[in-house]
Amino acid sequence: MVDSAHQPTESTEDEPPGPALVPAQRRRRFTVDTTPLRIKPFRRLWSSTVVTAIGSQLTAVAVPLQIYDDTGSSALVGVAGAVALVPLVVFALWGGAIADLRDRRTLLLFSNAGIAVTSFLFWAQAALGMHSVAVLFVLLAFQQALFGINAPTRTASVARLVPEAQLPAATALTSTVAQFGQILGPLLAGALAPVLGISTLYLVDTLALVITLWAVWKLPPLPPLKTAARRAGLKDVFDGFRYLWPRKLLLVSFVADIAAMVLGMPRALFPEMADTYFGGDAALGVLYAALPVGALLCGVFSGLYSHIRRHGVMVVLSVAAWGLAVAGLGLAHSLWLAALMLALAGAADMISMVFRGVILQSEATDEMRGRMQGVFTVVVAGGPRLADLLHGTVGEAVGARGATVGGGLLVVVAVVLLAFVVPAFWRYVPVAAKRE
Template sequence: MRQTPPTPAGGRMSARAPRPSPEPRGSGTRRGVGGLLVDTGPLWRHQGFRRLWTGQMVAGVGSQLTVVAVGYQTYRLTGSTAMVGLVSLGQLAPLLAGSVLGGPVVDAFDRRKVMLVTQVLLAAGAAGLAVNAMLGHPLLWPMFAFTAESAAFQGVDWAARRSSLRRLVPPADLAASLSLQSAAFQATSVLGPAAAGLIIAHAGFSLVYWLNVASFGVAFITVTRLPALPPESGGQPAGLASLAGGISYLRSSRPLAGAFLIDLGAMVFGMPRALFPALALTVYHGGATTVGYLNAAPGLGALIGSLLTGHIGRVARPGRAVAVCVVGWGAAITGFGLATWLPAALALLVVAGAADVVSSVFRMVIVQQSTPDAMQGRVNSLVFAGIQGGPRLGDAESGMVAAVAGPQFAAWSGGLLSIATAVVTCWAIPQFYRYRNVASAAVSFAGAPVESADRGGRAGEAEPEPGPVS
């Protein structure tokens, strides 16, 4: 029997099973170049997902406006690049703590209500920055306080949105929906910073922050239009026991653990962004403009890659696809470390960015299929912590290696270590490498994993089939 979540108090109906896609992935109706482009079908077929995606897109643009404004305003206030870095560093601890501790909250309460609360709290942080910017002499401490407050709730909001996805689209549209979310994020990463400079130049900082407040208002309205999204079986009380259960599940699920570790290895060893300033000056004989090009190239590749994910739902072995993408990432970073011609280096970074974003969509497919609805909040919050913490550890690792052996060695050796980590992960966790896409059989429309008829394993694992974000 298919499980239907109970109607919560107040009579508002919970999210029902989405209607099956009229054309499941692999139907053969989308061919040629069109089959590579991201599939926008879920936006038209599933009203709930369309509302969730629209709110994410608008709020994402607003948040990117604020990211640029905070850095620039901090520098204008202090004239210190070190202080700009400290404001960013001050967000790390609340970001990681909020994401990890917020997971049990997402699995304890109606996820729609959790998202409503996070929109208000995120808007409050942006409003604090706006009020400070309107002062005759803006203060420095609000730059630390309000960005830290917002960071603390970003992971909660991310986990709640990811946890709701499987309740809003059928399994056949899950991969396409994840691709659309990834494409939206990459698009906001380009649109937001581009618009921020123009707005700051013509209207100042306060308008940027107020626009971010308004963007969270739009996201709030889109969330109010969603159905109730209570966790399966009513949820589990938030607390340390719930958090420990999520960590235990992440460790025990072999496909999930493999997806987490292979990405962590690629980011810790292969993330080269801390090397960009040194390489720009010593290898490419440039300056700030060259540093900007190096930072922009992976983002450009990620945007291109996210728009070319129409094939993902038709890939039967997403674990192998992740491995191929991580090896591609490592090879591109290795080539980047050896390149002495700037155009070649930029091209390799574009390839690396594309490989990374495609890998992330495949990993998210594994996370969604491998995790029961009742665990979605905790698992996604832990994945988010890894996504945020891995690159920062990578910055520290590459910086230390560069201090000893030079930036080029740090870059190409990091690429090789990324490849080695991928190989070791696939060898040590074969269930991850052999993971089979079970979109049409392993997950019910209501979000409950269904046991495989072949082996009786947990939904999502391969060999035995089928087991537990990015």
């Protein structure tokens, strides 16, 4: 579906026309396609994402570390995951509805400022030595509620800032930054926490969020295109599900990701696999890092994505590749092979994420795009947490290897069945690609 939302709201920077661009265009066929960064509004949104992707990981590491340091309880660290999930799910769905009915720039300013204040309060309680798990849980719940509003709003804004033909490149740039943050953020947290203390991690995240407010402030207004701005209610949330149900292309893209994450994300088994098969704690760090490293390396070659027309095929093949790589992890008898399988899985996940994101941006109309991004946020955040429960339970019964191999193969079966039941998804080509 094409609407005026796909036209950038601010002119791009001047670039020399004609032959002078040819070498750059050739390079972009293989390396990161930075064309969307020529558009000032998108560049501002993306630059704010760069900072927050790293800063948010500092807090993501600091909270469970502080809980464990204060209590010595891994169970309470696990409870923190549930405390974070519930408000994230609720407010991602509601926040998506708000993003469709209010100015998205205003909503980004509000949510970014709220997250910055919450990070400051995290710093204050740590600096004052409160040692209260209850306070941490309350702040964590508020932070995740604000993130639930921010994430779908931020993502839904992309299609208003770049032309439709540049959506694959823009989505790849955003996803690559997220993966980069997942690698660099925890590394910085691990290096800074013993030297500067946990409170410093919160403070750095706070300062980073304050800096991003200027980039968000400079965005153009992003009001609703077809409806007057108004308050979002429960009916608007359910309207999003009613909108999604008959649109099989969008529905299949969500189901494919749920299948990949729930059936094929053996993250909960990494500690057992590291201890039993690969030599202990050092191996655990390798297993956790391999997924985002593979995704980041795949993002480096995202220039190829803009030249692919069969987006449905790419989703099906990448999800199947994820499943096969996870099954390979379960069969691996050496750490280097396990890391390779996880890196391949991370690369496949990056490809799947990009093309599912483009399908969503292209097929959802602007007045529903925020709500669809809210569902997308719930799927991305909730799927791995359900997988932790499933794989932990099944792994206890059949062993880590059996659960990992079986889950990976089930992913392949599930995505092949989806392609068979909804052949239109396999044949899907976006309108912009058809016009070329």
